[in-house]
Amino acid sequence: MWARAVWLAFRSGLGGCQAFSTKANFQGSGPITVEVIEHLERLALVDFGSREAVARLEKAIAFADRLRAVDTDGVEPMESVLEDRCLYLRSDKVAEGNCAEELLQNSHQVVEEYFVAPPGNISLPTLGEQERTLPTQLSSYSGKGVSCEHMKAQ
């Protein structure tokens, strides 16, 4: 959570949905907006965490933009170097399995033969929502709300 708190500090300095790029010579489809950052964080379920990380992404994009100089008219995309061969498919017979116990051992939270997950269908709060709810959210991590804590693996 601390990462989000730091993030909010950045935003409060900028004010509103300002474009995040500060490089004057940034070439590409456009500067990285806060919307793109949020979108990427939701898709990847990994956060940037710092301004440096955003700068690194900008550099990565600028680096990738060099591809524009290559003439690829009439060239088909290559997905695999083995595209001229047929993928091997084995016959549909059960060859191995029955290892539920072994697989369950690697998980932190299981109940009988189930992996235990927290409730789904709850979106990650956006940065805007976080701003409003930050104080209460911190307290909710102390155990309030739905918790599967009691369902520990035996």
Place this chain on the structure above:
Amino acid sequence: MLGRTLREVSVALKQGQITPTELCRKCLSVIQKTKFLNAYITVSYEVALKQAEESEKRYKKGQSLGELDGIPVAVKDNFSTAGIETTCASNMLKGYIPPFNATVVQKLLDQGAVLMGKTNLDEFAMGSGSTDGAFGPVKNPWSYSKQYREQRRLRSPGERRGADEDWLIAGGSSGGSAAAVAAATCFAALGSDTGGSTRNPAAHCGLVGFKPSYGLVSRYGLIPLVNSMDVPGILTRCVDDAAAVLGVLAGHDPKDSTTVQDPVKPFVLPSLTDVSKLCVGIPKEYLVPELSSEVRSLWSKAAGLFESAGAKVIDVSLPHTSYSIVCYHVLCTSEVASNMARFDGLEYGHRCDINESTEAMYAATRREGFNDVVRGRILSGNFFLLKENYENYFIKAQKVRRLIANDFVNVFNSGVDVVLTPTTLSEAVPFLEFIKEDNRTRSAQDDIFTQAANMAGVPAVSVPAGLSPQGLPIGLQFIAPAFGDQKLLTVAKWFEKQIQFPVTQLQELTEDCPSGFENDNSASVFLKQC
């Protein structure tokens, strides 16, 4: 004994000059003494001794399984090993114990190889220095070689060599495997090669680093980075050893449908005497300004060597070379974004304490489990895969990949048998210098000669070509057409024979450990009888 090649030791085992358990104990002892290299994440003491005992029983009965029976090997920690922790040098998988063996690991074990342990790497094999793992960086054993330290003393005579500050990187991302073989703790090691991760550390540690053709060796059990480019790599002290290991590992695997079904037989490399029918290509685009003068001169000398032996040496062109690193960057991050999605804390690996929602749990788990490098690549990859960017970045990169693969096809179709290039821009650099640039920049610089072979799926091998004026190894790379692995290794073996890279140097490494840096007389009791 420990400085010998795999095949020499195999003969010694057969002849009873040494037993598997003695050999295993010696190697374990060296591992203990070279702990400061941080080459191993997990040392499998009991497993190794047990395997060695079983091998000994087989030798006593005269029923050895083959060349690899009783030979200590090490495996990079991104290969799954049943019952042995597999971490990929990441917090995400700390404590993860796979319930199965990777196919290549199983094949080694089926031949009686003795598993010494799991070696260190960059986190999830992302990097070119083996410096960004959760268990710390790997130190290049050559940092402690007599020659290198002698040179340092000559250049800064007044300097009191107290702290171990100037140690060199081992290269990456299979640096731990390379350090393990170079420090004589094992005779062969498995690495993985996605953009040069086996060849780069091989060049920096004076070893043979072999990347097989894509589809020749099974990837089942190798925790994937880039599915369309990953291959298991082999690190050994000489080309014959690499061929011996390849003979065991190659072949179709029903569990990996990207392995080809062509029949594969183990082979013994012929010893070429006549290279007059050989055509070696030197790609002019590889002569970049950043190439160090030492590497350039060795490259040029090697070309001269082939020419004076009667081979045809010609300039060739791989026109899209300058774009291949960019293309690699896009494709690699895109596939990484997809492959890393499996780490959510639910079924295996690290799990955070947050239980508000699945998304919150996944996000926190992944923030805690991955380091900056991995997260950066995931985010870049997701950017390139966004609907609005897909065509311009991902598809574009796939098209450029075809152009690069075609470059190689065109060169090989024009009568060239192998292409000769440098492996790295320079010899191994000190860690403190290496970390001045970030991981992505370094990877873009260091992978420049090696990743094109991964994009095209062709086999490549780095062979030690000589020592720099500082006393550090420099490797040169040979590239051959797809599934031309045998021919590639044959040429590499011929080259190796001309160069006679000193294997004996390794003895000096193990005799000289930094247990007391104050003065060199403290090269204490250190494996006097090897």
